[in-house]
Amino acid sequence: KDARYERGLTEPCEMVDGEPVCLQVNAGLVAEGEQLDPAYVGGIGLYRSETLYMLQNHFPTEQTQERAYGRVLKALGSKPVTIRTLDIGGDKPLSYFPIREDNPFLGWRGIRLTLDHPELFLVQVKAMQRAAVETGNLRILLPMVSNLDEVEQARKLIEQARLELEEELECSLPQVQVGVMIEVPASIYLLPQLRRKVDFFSVGSNDLTQYLLAVDRNNAQVADRFSHYHPAVVQALAQTVALAGDSELSVCGEMAGEPEGALILMALGLRQLSMNRRSLGRIHHLVRHLSASRLEPLRGALLQAEDDTQVIGLARSWLDEHG
Ligand code: PEP
Ligand code: MG
Numbered sequence: 001k002d003a004r005y006e007r008g009l010t011e012p013c014e015m016v017d018g019e020p021v022c023l024q025v026n027a028g029l030v031a032e033g034e035q036l037d038p039a040y041v042g043g044i045g046l047y048r049s050e051t052l053y054m055l056q057n058h059f060p061t062e063q064t065q066e067r068a069y070g071r072v073l074k075a076l077g078s079k080p081v082t083i084r085t086l087d088i089g090g091d092k093p094l095s096y097f098p099i100r101e102d103n104p105f106l107g108w109r110g111i112r113l114t115l116d117h118p119e120l121f122l123v124q125v126k127a128m129q130r131a132a133v134e135t136g137n138l139r140i141l142l143p144m145v146s147n148l149d150e151v152e153q154a155r156k157l158i159e160q161a162r163l164e165l166e167e168e169l170e171c172s173l174p175q176v177q178v179g180v181m182i183e184v185p186a187s188i189y190l191l192p193q194l195r196r197k198v199d200f201f202s203v204g205s206n207d208l209t210q211y212l213l214a215v216d217r218n219n220a221q222v223a224d225r226f227s228h229y230h231p232a233v234v235q236a237l238a239q240t241v242a243l244a245g246d247s248e249l250s251v252c253g254e255m256a257g258e259p260e261g262a263l264i265l266m267a268l269g270l271r272q273l274s275m276n277r278r279s280l281g282r283i284h285h286l287v288r289h290l291s292a293s294r295l296e297p298l299r300g301a302l303l304q305a306e307d308d309t310q311v312i313g314l315a316r317s318w319l320d321e322h323g
Pocket of ligand 2: 206207
């Protein structure tokens with residue numbers, strides 16, 4: 001956290017011309033949720049549930065999960081908490097569930113894995129919904145979606161868990177909002193169809209960059225080629241904004257927590273960003289010094305850029321001048 005910016009968090013998060021921006025926080029540990037003051041954040045935009053699974057040496061029971069999710073949901077009061085379903089595989093292994101494959105990032109990851117193990121998925125979405133019975137602020141986010149049928153299957157299991165809970169608790173429960181991560185490039189082109197199936201979208205710019213550029217995000221050999229300021233990423237984000245239409249759209253990748261990244265995202269029209277807690281004050285400060293009308297020319301210039309040096313250069317000089 002940067003102490004210079006923390007005090008500003010008590011001010012409304014809006015641009016100079018009054019345009020509101022919703023800033024949310026990414027978390028993975030119960031304590032991170034409990035340390036938040038819900039008065040000064042727009043909620044948790046991404047709760048990485050795999051952390052809980054990675055800290056144990058066996059799959060956490062429904063009760064263990066319910067307790068963890070319940071504490072986070074409660075800590076946020078009336079603010080929304082977007083819990084992502086288990087996203088293991090790729091760079092996130094579980095010691096008690098070894099996966100061997102040649103190309104883990106193109107393999108059995110996220111929703112692909114959990115839909116092949118519906119028993120794991122059901123326990124998790126039941127724990128989430130049970131934890132939310134009293135709080136009512138849960139939203140469920142699906143990782144690594146690349147096909148419509150994954151969303152249909154996941155929604156069916158979420159609904160099955162809800163009906164089971166209704167029967168057990170002998171009360172009626174509302175359907176929770178379900179969203180999809182936009183992190184596999186294919187999902188951008190499916191946005192018009194996905195919009196009919198889900199309530200919101202959240203861009204995972206880390207994976208989206210990795211898959212657009214075909215650069216392993218954790219491989220030191222090609223680390224300098226991994227950049228969410230690549231012009232193709234900017235174009236993909238602009239298309240995502242256009243194709244998402246009036247559906248709720250946020251960004252929860254690391255890009256949203258960097259001043260240059262957040263600036264670019266706002267220039268492209270995004271008004272909801274989720275980031276590390278330590279970046280919140282700085283980005284909040286940035287929002288309060290922006291005006292929506294002045295961002296329009298920056299958007300035009302960004303869409304013309306030829307490489308990441310130009311993209312980041314445009315953002316930096318804009319920040320030096322206005323931010
Ligand atoms: C992302 O891919 O941008 C993201 C937010 O998810 P994770 O970093 O957990 O894969
Ligand atoms: Mg991801």
